[in-house]
Amino acid sequence: MAENAPGLAPAAGPAGALARPRVGWWRRTLAGAFWDAYASVYDGLPRHFRPYSMQLARVVDHVKARHRPGSARVLDAGCGTGNYVTALSKVGYEVVGIDRAPWMLSRARLKAALNRPWEGNGVAPATFCRASLTDNLPFADSSFDCVISINALYMLNFPEVALGEFKRVIRPGGTLILSHPRRMPGLGEIMRDHAKRFGVASVLCPLFTFGALGFFNWVISRNFRRGGYFCWSEGELRDAVGGSGFAVEKVEQVYACQSNHLLLAVRQKDGAPPRR
Numbered sequence: 526m527a528e529n530a531p532g533l534a535p536a537a538g539p540a541g542a543l544a545r546p547r548v549g550w551w552r553r554t555l556a557g558a559f560w561d562a563y564a565s566v567y568d569g570l571p572r573h574f575r576p577y578s579m580q581l582a583r584v585v586d587h588v589k590a591r592h593r594p595g596s597a598r599v600l601d602a603g604c605g606t607g608n609y610v611t612a613l614s615k616v617g618y619e620v621v622g623i624d625r626a627p628w629m630l631s632r633a634r635l636k637a638a639l640n641r642p643w644e645g646n647g648v649a650p651a652t653f654c655r656a657s658l659t660d661n662l663p664f665a666d667s668s669f670d671c672v673i674s675i676n677a678l679y680m681l682n683f684p685e686v687a688l689g690e691f692k693r694v695i696r697p698g699g700t701l702i703l704s705h706p707r708r709m710p711g712l713g714e715i716m717r718d719h720a721k722r723f724g725v726a727s728v729l730c731p732l733f734t735f736g737a738l739g740f741f742n743w744v745i746s747r748n749f750r751r752g753g754y755f756c757w758s759e760g761e762l763r764d765a766v767g768g769s770g771f772a773v774e775k776v777e778q779v780y781a782c783q784s785n786h787l788l789l790a791v792r793q794k795d796g797a798p799p800r801r
């Protein structure tokens with residue numbers, strides 16, 4: 526697995542871009558423990574942090590604009606506590622969520638089991654499985670109509686491995702939707718922006734939740750500053766996705782302080798020329 530533990534610089538890359546790096550067990554454990562611990566407060570985001578719910582709604586709209594509910598299968602790669610899985614399941618998609626962190630996954634499973642969002646819309650229940658985006662994904666070729674991956678690629682040393690796997694599991698003509706940071710705003714800037722856009726009460730009432738989320742985001746932003754996690758410019762994102770066998774349709778600016786790119790791309794037929 527190639528992800529970095531928070532606070533650590535990336536491992537030296539291997540010569541071949543798609544070669545699998547070797548990362549020691551302690552680094553994997555540290556990275557895993559961080560995301561597992563974050564699971565305990567993560568759902569403060571959909572409850573109180575408006576840019577999170579706005580991005581979620583926009584992703585659901587994009588999926589609906591491209592795939593008819595009831596007949597499409599969606600993979601959420603790096604699903605965290607399953608908020609996107611639940612939302613897509615609710616509007617009629619058969620959704621599979623994968624993540625590497627067991628505690629993130631248990632919360633996702635619990636949420637889905639309690640809400641049963643698929644009920645009444647005639648699609649298969651959402652399923653979850655533990656898998657890493659740096660390994661071969663446990664799915665057959667062309668087995669999804671759409672893959673979404675929201676804020677998960679930025680921690681991988683070799684995101685092209687994940688992009689290659691996304692291409693393999695999406696059918697030709699299917700959709701890739703990625704959210705990836707273009708910059709990492711500080712906590713103060715994020716809170717000021719939230720208060721300005723949604724009112725001071727929107728940050729004062731859930732202050733305790735924001736404090737806990739703020740701690741985890743401080744660790745994440747520290748890791749960005751130290752080079753363990755990475756942002757991409759729009760050009761870099763287009764190059765990476767276009768070079769992995771997708772035709773990029775559009776890139777929008779979303780999330781807190783417009784800090785993320787939301788990219789939509791179509792999986793091309795094998796052998797098609799790159800289109801960024």
Ligand SMILES: C[S@@+](CC[C@H](N)C(=O)[O-])C[C@H]1O[C@@H](n2cnc3c(N)ncnc32)[C@H](O)[C@@H]1O
Pocket residue numbers: 526527528560561602603604605606607608609623624625626629656657658659674675676677680681
């Ligand atoms: C910032 S969270 C985003 C979660 C979810 N997509 C959302 O927007 O709510 C990043 C997620 O990526 C997961 N993750 C980190 N490295 C991973 C890897 N190598 N393979 C799969 N998931 C990974 C973490 O466990 C975490 O749940």
